[in-house]
Amino acid sequence: MLSVREIARRVANGEITAQAALAESEQRIAARDGELHAFASRPDALKPGAGPLAGIACGVKDIIDTAELPTGMGSTIYEGWQPRADAAIVMALKAAGATVAGKTQSTAFAFLDPAPTRNPHDPSASPGGSSAGSAAAVAAGMVPLAIGTQTGGSVIRPAAYCGAAAIKPSYALLPTVGVKPFSWSLDTLGLMAGSADDLGFALAALTGRAELDAAAAPLQGLRLGLARQEFTEAPEPACEEALQRIAALARQAGASVIERAAPTELADAFKAHGPLQDWEATQALAWEYANHREALSPKLRAYLDEARKTTPAQYDEARRQSRRGRHAAESWLGEVDVLLTYAAPGEAPATLASTGDSKFNRLWTLLGTPCLTVPLLRGPRGLPVSFQLVGRFGADAQVIAVAKALERLIVTAA
Amino acid sequence: MLSVREIARRVANGEITAQAALAESEQRIAARDGELHAFASRPDALKPGAGPLAGIACGVKDIIDTAELPTGMGSTIYEGWQPRADAAIVMALKAAGATVAGKTQSTAFAFLDPAPTRNPHDPSASPGGSSAGSAAAVAAGMVPLAIGTQTGGSVIRPAAYCGAAAIKPSYALLPTVGVKPFSWSLDTLGLMAGSADDLGFALAALTGRAELDAAAAPLQGLRLGLARQEFTEAPEPACEEALQRIAALARQAGASVIERAAPTELADAFKAHGPLQDWEATQALAWEYANHREALSPKLRAYLDEARKTTPAQYDEARRQSRRGRHAAESWLGEVDVLLTYAAPGEAPATLASTGDSKFNRLWTLLGTPCLTVPLLRGPRGLPVSFQLVGRFGADAQVIAVAKALERLIVTAA
Numbered sequence: 001m002l003s004v005r006e007i008a009r010r011v012a013n014g015e016i017t018a019q020a021a022l023a024e025s026e027q028r029i030a031a032r033d034g035e036l037h038a039f040a041s042r043p044d045a046l047k048p049g050a051g052p053l054a055g056i057a058c059g060v061k062d063i064i065d066t067a068e069l070p071t072g073m074g075s076t077i078y079e080g081w082q083p084r085a086d087a088a089i090v091m092a093l094k095a096a097g098a099t100v101a102g103k104t105q106s107t108a109f110a111f112l113d114p115a116p117t118r119n120p121h122d123p124s125a126s127p128g129g130s131s132a133g134s135a136a137a138v139a140a141g142m143v144p145l146a147i148g149t150q151t152g153g154s155v156i157r158p159a160a161y162c163g164a165a166a167i168k169p170s171y172a173l174l175p176t177v178g179v180k181p182f183s184w185s186l187d188t189l190g191l192m193a194g195s196a197d198d199l200g201f202a203l204a205a206l207t208g209r210a211e212l213d214a215a216a217a218p219l220q221g222l223r224l225g226l227a228r229q230e231f232t233e234a235p236e237p238a239c240e241e242a243l244q245r246i247a248a249l250a251r252q253a254g255a256s257v258i259e260r261a262a263p264t265e266l267a268d269a270f271k272a273h274g275p276l277q278d279w280e281a282t283q284a285l286a287w288e289y290a291n292h293r294e295a296l297s298p299k300l301r302a303y304l305d306e307a308r309k310t311t312p313a314q315y316d317e318a319r320r321q322s323r324r325g326r327h328a329a330e331s332w333l334g335e336v337d338v339l340l341t342y343a344a345p346g347e348a349p350a351t352l353a354s355t356g357d358s359k360f361n362r363l364w365t366l367l368g369t370p371c372l373t374v375p376l377l378r379g380p381r382g383l384p385v386s387f388q389l390v391g392r393f394g395a396d397a398q399v400i401a402v403a404k405a406l407e408r409l410i411v412t413a414a
Numbered sequence: 415m416l417s418v419r420e421i422a423r424r425v426a427n428g429e430i431t432a433q434a435a436l437a438e439s440e441q442r443i444a445a446r447d448g449e450l451h452a453f454a455s456r457p458d459a460l461k462p463g464a465g466p467l468a469g470i471a472c473g474v475k476d477i478i479d480t481a482e483l484p485t486g487m488g489s490t491i492y493e494g495w496q497p498r499a500d501a502a503i504v505m506a507l508k509a510a511g512a513t514v515a516g517k518t519q520s521t522a523f524a525f526l527d528p529a530p531t532r533n534p535h536d537p538s539a540s541p542g543g544s545s546a547g548s549a550a551a552v553a554a555g556m557v558p559l560a561i562g563t564q565t566g567g568s569v570i571r572p573a574a575y576c577g578a579a580a581i582k583p584s585y586a587l588l589p590t591v592g593v594k595p596f597s598w599s600l601d602t603l604g605l606m607a608g609s610a611d612d613l614g615f616a617l618a619a620l621t622g623r624a625e626l627d628a629a630a631a632p633l634q635g636l637r638l639g640l641a642r643q644e645f646t647e648a649p650e651p652a653c654e655e656a657l658q659r660i661a662a663l664a665r666q667a668g669a670s671v672i673e674r675a676a677p678t679e680l681a682d683a684f685k686a687h688g689p690l691q692d693w694e695a696t697q698a699l700a701w702e703y704a705n706h707r708e709a710l711s712p713k714l715r716a717y718l719d720e721a722r723k724t725t726p727a728q729y730d731e732a733r734r735q736s737r738r739g740r741h742a743a744e745s746w747l748g749e750v751d752v753l754l755t756y757a758a759p760g761e762a763p764a765t766l767a768s769t770g771d772s773k774f775n776r777l778w779t780l781l782g783t784p785c786l787t788v789p790l791l792r793g794p795r796g797l798p799v800s801f802q803l804v805g806r807f808g809a810d811a812q813v814i815a816v817a818k819a820l821e822r823l824i825v826t827a828a
Contacts, residue, residue, distance in 0.1 A: 067701060081498055091700035175697040177598065181591045209726050283589040286505035287481060312623050 021055030051097025087178025104133030128158030129355030153361025163384030171368030269325025465511025501592025518547030542572030543769030567775025577798030585782030683739025
């Protein structure tokens, strides 16, 4: 995979021009995208910007408004739709000097109906979703950076399935203005790149928060919690193996790894994700449902048929459970430096008909906590298997710092 | 002013058709809007819907997306702009049977540069802002209901200046999907109508929350807090007179009225509104600022020139102050049933060059608490003077119930 930091360094040093770095991405897209279908639309030419991300070609999920490219939402309902303005995150990319390499395929309205994208490691396996194109584009080395969104597990899951690193930062750290809403209490922008190091570099550049480009944390004395999310079903053995392997590496490097059972408030909050999303999605997609129900993708249509039965009382109870969950998480997560857990339930599904399951991501999206995934090993079908780091709300720099330290251990151990 | 409940009752009883009720509004618009400029665009014909708001012609602020009418944002930058979809609140109106009577004039991007709208009580006076057209359309009796948005005081202030009743409900009670953002932590949809009774009726119909159509609260034994917002300058004497008059009426009816000084956390939260809005507006309008700075209205351009200097650290501190303020407000407001305070600093400004000051509204918008204003008397220039009720977050039904009780006292006393 291409490295954001390395490209930026070369451009800053004058070793290559930003234009040449972009041309490299264009060539890689031309070579791979005919097979992978990661992109929904692309500009005629990539123009270099100025700033810390000059020369970085970035994929932007196709539910994010762009003034110079159509925004199709993964749905025929918005085919060819041209927004007036760039979303705030697109303006942040441009302000940092990055170049939009194209709009990446999204499942329809970021729900569960698969996008046309293929998994770069196996064309018959799912790339995950909903940010399928962003994950595949980074994992296939077409672009060094991509933007996705997560309402359940739509950033971390496809990144894990495709073998990219990704961060879903704290809720609202990245502004969602100009992003098609699905559930406004949950929708969160995230980044995909080749490494945790790149994620920190890019996130700092996009937010103007230098502390997010954190140095690797010292592992000696670090307290890592190991959480198995026992409120849902267990993952495939390869995911447990990945969790144990990273825990063992961390212990060898001097960290303490403590098994942590989640408090009951988090099990309740996990269940609250459903009605919270149901109520908000019903309103967020009210126009599409009322006017274009037959043109909705089948899983989304069936979902909205059911979701609209949610009552205000169910929604209010889900909000209260979310609030209690956030309070409980604040103290529970505060007892360790960072939590280690599964990123996904297994390798990528061996089918293009499913984008997989967000059950190991949904709770953290609802809690608004920073989540970061790094690929670690290969599963029995030869596909990437990752793990996930979770920190307290607002502790994005800490999660990045620990991820960078663990990432070095992985490289050393490999 | 037209009454939502009365029109709905007549339509439901078959005394008039929904079409005839809409035609009545159309005639009133035709008679008054040439002078008042409350509407930015209107459909060729008003088609009746089915539901509790059938026959209700509703004005919709022109920063709210409509699939069948352009959405100009009060700015030449979006002149003639046609969104693809209806905003969630527009779909809620339609689902309840209401009909969009037209898009109402907004100040540019809901900031401070005046809209072309006139105050129905005095064409040389400001209608306030930013929801100028919505307030004027209701106050002039053109429509019985209108939708506005408030980021500082953009619903309550124009309603008070024009002499309409209005509610800014708890944050996110009404979904802002499809509303042009200015500051996502603050932006809140609100309703304007002829009375608190109408506001409760309409809000219940739009949200599916029957309890918001609350019965008038018993005044005997009610505990009303009287707050002067001493963290900012005093209002004109007419506003103090209004506050004292409503307090006296409530006391005579058996309520206790207790003077309440705000805790220091609220004074801090009041100050936090600035940096919170500055940081978010900079990102929400990043595309407009970068690409159309010269076409921005002058106050907004000057504001964004300054606002963009806000640092992440200032923003984060403002968020912490907001959070502390919300916690403090929860217990402070919980010590009374509802708070009485000023709605605006005085009568409408005697100029079309200013939309007035949101200093008595900003804190409550930031706290996310329900606010409701009802006109009470006339000031020295003959313009309406109102007061404001504030309740705990989520206590919208209680605010409506008390407002209805006080409204009856006003009618009886008049």
